[in-house]
Amino acid sequence: MSFASLHFLAFFAIVSGLYFALRGRGHVSLLLIASLYFYMVWRPVYVLLLLVSVSCDYAAGLVMARSSRLLVRRSALAASLGVNLGILVAFKYSGFFLAQAALVFPQVYSVYFRLVLPLGISFYTFQAMGYAIDVYRGALQAERSFRCYALFVLFFPQLVAGPIERAGHLLPQLRDYHPFDAARVTSGLRLVLWGLVKKMVVADNLAGFVDRAYAAPDHFSGPSLLLATVFFAYQIFCDFSGYSDIAVGAARVLGVDLMANFDRPYSAASIGEFWRRWHVSLSTWFRDYVYVPLGGNRCGVRRQYENIFVTFCVSGLWHGANWTFVVWGAYHGALVVAEYATVAWQRRLYAACGLEGSDRLRHALQVVVTFVLVNVGWVCFRAPTLGAAWSVLGGIVSGRAGLRAFTAPEVAAGLALVAALELGQSLMGPDPREISVPGHSVLRWGFYLLLGLALLNLGVEKTVPFIYFEF
Amino acid sequence: MRGFLARLALFFAVLALLQGLVGPWSFPEVARQLEELAALRPPFLLLGDSSVLRSDPADVDRRSTAQMLAERRNATVGTLMGGAQTGDLWSYEVRDLVRRGVRFEVVVAVINLRSFSPSWDLEPRYQFVAERTFLGLPPYLRPFLKPLVVFGAVDLQPVAGTDFGDAAVYDGTTQVGRALDYAGLTGSPAERERSMLLYFYMGTLRADHRKLRSLATLADLLREARVRLLFYVSPIDVERGKAAFGTRFRDRLEENIGTIERELVPRGAEVLNLCCGLPDSHFSYVEYPNEHLKAAGRRAVADALAAELGSP
Numbered sequence: 001m002s003f004a005s006l007h008f009l010a011f012f013a014i015v016s017g018l019y020f021a022l023r024g025r026g027h028v029s030l031l032l033i034a035s036l037y038f039y040m041v042w043r044p045v046y047v048l049l050l051l052v053s054v055s056c057d058y059a060a061g062l063v064m065a066r067s068s069r070l071l072v073r074r075s076a077l078a079a080s081l082g083v084n085l086g087i088l089v090a091f092k093y094s095g096f097f098l099a100q101a102a103l104v105f106p107q108v109y110s111v112y113f114r115l116v117l118p119l120g121i122s123f124y125t126f127q128a129m130g131y132a133i134d135v136y137r138g139a140l141q142a143e144r145s146f147r148c149y150a151l152f153v154l155f156f157p158q159l160v161a162g163p164i165e166r167a168g169h170l171l172p173q174l175r176d177y178h179p180f181d182a183a184r185v186t187s188g189l190r191l192v193l194w195g196l197v198k199k200m201v202v203a204d205n206l207a208g209f210v211d212r213a214y215a216a217p218d219h220f221s222g223p224s225l226l227l228a229t230v231f232f233a234y235q236i237f238c239d240f241s242g243y244s245d246i247a248v249g250a251a252r253v254l255g256v257d258l259m260a261n262f263d264r265p266y267s268a269a270s271i272g273e274f275w276r277r278w279h280v281s282l283s284t285w286f287r288d289y290v291y292v293p294l295g296g297n298r299c300g301v302r303r304q305y306e307n308i309f310v311t312f313c314v315s316g317l318w319h320g321a322n323w324t325f326v327v328w329g330a331y332h333g334a335l336v337v338a339e340y341a342t343v344a345w346q347r348r349l350y351a352a353c354g355l356e357g358s359d360r361l362r363h364a365l366q367v368v369v370t371f372v373l374v375n376v377g378w379v380c381f382r383a384p385t386l387g388a389a390w391s392v393l394g395g396i397v398s399g400r401a402g403l404r405a406f407t408a409p410e411v412a413a414g415l416a417l418v419a420a421l422e423l424g425q426s427l428m429g430p431d432p433r434e435i436s437v438p439g440h441s442v443l444r445w446g447f448y449l450l451l452g453l454a455l456l457n458l459g460v461e462k463t464v465p466f467i468y469f470e471f
Numbered sequence: 472m473r474g475f476l477a478r479l480a481l482f483f484a485v486l487a488l489l490q491g492l493v494g495p496w497s498f499p500e501v502a503r504q505l506e507e508l509a510a511l512r513p514p515f516l517l518l519g520d521s522s523v524l525r526s527d528p529a530d531v532d533r534r535s536t537a538q539m540l541a542e543r544r545n546a547t548v549g550t551l552m553g554g555a556q557t558g559d560l561w562s563y564e565v566r567d568l569v570r571r572g573v574r575f576e577v578v579v580a581v582i583n584l585r586s587f588s589p590s591w592d593l594e595p596r597y598q599f600v601a602e603r604t605f606l607g608l609p610p611y612l613r614p615f616l617k618p619l620v621v622f623g624a625v626d627l628q629p630v631a632g633t634d635f636g637d638a639a640v641y642d643g644t645t646q647v648g649r650a651l652d653y654a655g656l657t658g659s660p661a662e663r664e665r666s667m668l669l670y671f672y673m674g675t676l677r678a679d680h681r682k683l684r685s686l687a688t689l690a691d692l693l694r695e696a697r698v699r700l701l702f703y704v705s706p707i708d709v710e711r712g713k714a715a716f717g718t719r720f721r722d723r724l725e726e727n728i729g730t731i732e733r734e735l736v737p738r739g740a741e742v743l744n745l746c747c748g749l750p751d752s753h754f755s756y757v758e759y760p761n762e763h764l765k766a767a768g769r770r771a772v773a774d775a776l777a778a779e780l781g782s783p
Contacts, residue, residue: 006622020472182475189479200621445482452486453493459621461601462628 024177038156065142080132096321120160163281178255188252195245200459203238222399269366309333494614513549518580522762527755539773555597558685563606589638641674665715667759676727690738703743
């Protein structure tokens with residue numbers, strides 16, 4: 001079920017109404033049934049896969065909790081990770097790996113069969129693996145209630161595209177009933193509204209530009225490709241952060257606090273900072289469960305850089321079974337390593353340019369440079385193949401004239417969407433999870449009514465799936 | 472909780488009120504056209520497709536057939552025209568205008584014989600579902616169509632691409648292929664042209680064809696409203712048709728026009744047959760013959776319509 005549908009809005013209204021009407025009687029069961037329904041609207045049979053993952057991880061958690069023998073605990077952890085990674089590899093990466101193998105052994109491709117990618121597979125498997133690892137490390141008590149654990153994985157607001165929550169944060173909240181609190185519910189609904197506007201008004205309209213240019217990059221002029229890439233930066237931000245806002249807002253209505261996934265990433269002054277602001281739940285997951293176990297920064301500098309690079313490459317592959325994502329991850333890994341490795345050199349450069357004492361100017365310059373570097377990465381992320389990415393970058397750098405270009409009204413409309421987004425964000429407070437417009441209540445109502453009207457009238461007339469649903 | 476629910480209800484009520492004010496103008500475009508026509512209240516209305524609108528790149532006189540007719544009648548001619556529009560949309564539009572109390576003296580509507588072929592009838596882009604859904608709603612619900620579409624509650628894609636591709640193509644009553652077969656034709660230019668003429672015009676028109684039924688609905692509607700309705704069959708390049716199929720081409724056209732007349736004339740409509748009167752030099756197209764006309768062709772049609780309508 002897509003958040004951007006009447007179906008979801010009706011579903012959410014009914015579930016919320018029942019949740020508060022039952023006053024804590026069977027609230028876990030209610031949310032679990034609702035979550036199962038939410039997932040089964042897509043393809044009912046794939047819920048079985050989800051339940052296999054849930055059952056294995058639940059059992060593995062109990063085994064680890066009851067045994068003090070290292071071998072047993074390790075076996076249980078291996079079983080849990082094996083099931084989740086197995087599901088992930090089978091459904092998401094088998095085609096990719098077999099296609100690579102077929103380059104060497106052509107007969108391999110004959111066994112290739114394409115499976116429909118289960119919705120949210122990359123998110124719920126990672127959340128489940130995080131739970132198993134935390135229990136193994138002793139950082140978390142294993143959950144005794146199957147219903148509570150199942151709800152932890154299946155909780156509908158964050159089931160299909162995160163945020164990837166930690167069990168220690170989410171599980172205790174799900175066990176408890178949260179009585180109605182008008183301020184909290186209002187705050188959650190505001191966030192849902194803002195998320196819907198970002199997705200359906202900004203992202204879906206910008207998608208039209210991006211799809212056209214990236215479908216035939218050789219035919220488009222350099223300036224149009226540049227514009228399409230910048231629009232994609234805003235499209236993917238609004239698409240994914242819009243989803244996260246809806247997820248966080250919907251959970252907040254039910255009294256559950258989900259972590260912030262985005263914090264104005266395009267105001268980052270370095271790539272490292274960008275990753276502390278972009279898809280935070282995934283970044284911290286990779287930090288805690290990949291980078292740190294690899295040695296993190298507790299080893300030599302060279303090894304630390306290798307760990308960073310490997311972590312980013314794996315993160316790239318997480319996004320999709322395509323070399324474009326691997327290169328995108330490697331690109332960001334290389335940039336972060338380069339940032340760390342050239343700190344002294346950067347200081348000397350700023351001093352040579354006379355920017356050492358000018359913090360604001362230097363910061364502004366850093367934000368612009370970071371935005372440009374991030375956009376270069378988005379080319380690789382968005383292009384269907386590395387060849388197409390190269391074509392887009394070549395077109396932008398050469399500034400060539402093309403057969404096709406966006407018209408002036410189209411450009412104005414696209415830029416107006418971006419400007420409206422930035423204006424909307426500037427009106428709000430510093431907390432990315434809190435949509436609160438300062439000022440008189442009439443102004444606030446006016447702002448939310450304006451958002452409502454934009455949502456009802458400026459959305460596109462076809463369903464545009466959330467980008468991260470594909471991951 | 473009551474206070475919260477009251478505030479929420481108030482918010483949605485104000486939002487609905489505002490949507491009622493801005494909604495009809497935002498979607499679809501036909502809403503604006505109908506508003507303008509209702510305000511203008513012209514004595515004549517021309518319902519047309521691209522054959523009425525389009526001009527040839529070499530034309531000095533680029534006016535539409537409607538503008539030429541207006542000059543000949545010395546009167547305002549209101550128009551509801553657009554590429555691929557036919558009776559299935561016009562019947563909704565005219566019903567809406569009649570409901571608003573707009574009383575035309577004469578309505579002129581083009582009948583394009585190609586519109587009965589699957590190339591047009593089932594082409595997903597030519598279904599005008601948004602417009603028809605909009606006009607089919609009670610006025611107080613119309614402002615909410617766009618939100619319903621955006622939130623996926625109304626599907627505007629009635630004919631899937633695969634259904635279109637699988638549509639049967641007939642020569643007379645014999646199936647000779649599927650629409651998909653005509654998407655990427657190969658062979659000599661003459662062979663391709665012959666195939667496209669067959670695809671466009673050579674099927675036998677059945678009385679229950681949905682496009683013909685919609686024209687009948689339009690005729691019924693205007694008869695009840697006591698408005699004179701003049702259909703005209705748009706000119707076709709019969710010289711090219713004859714070169715490809717011999718006299719069989721014209722015979723099939725006449726046969727189909729006979730079916731149209733049998734359905735529409737008893738309903739009080741007039742049918743002016745302009746199908747076969749223009750030479751090849753009056754047509755304007757790049758690859759395959761169709762009904763787009765050069766200025767001389769549009770003038771000839773406007774003259775014929777003016778003559779049929781009588782003195783102003």
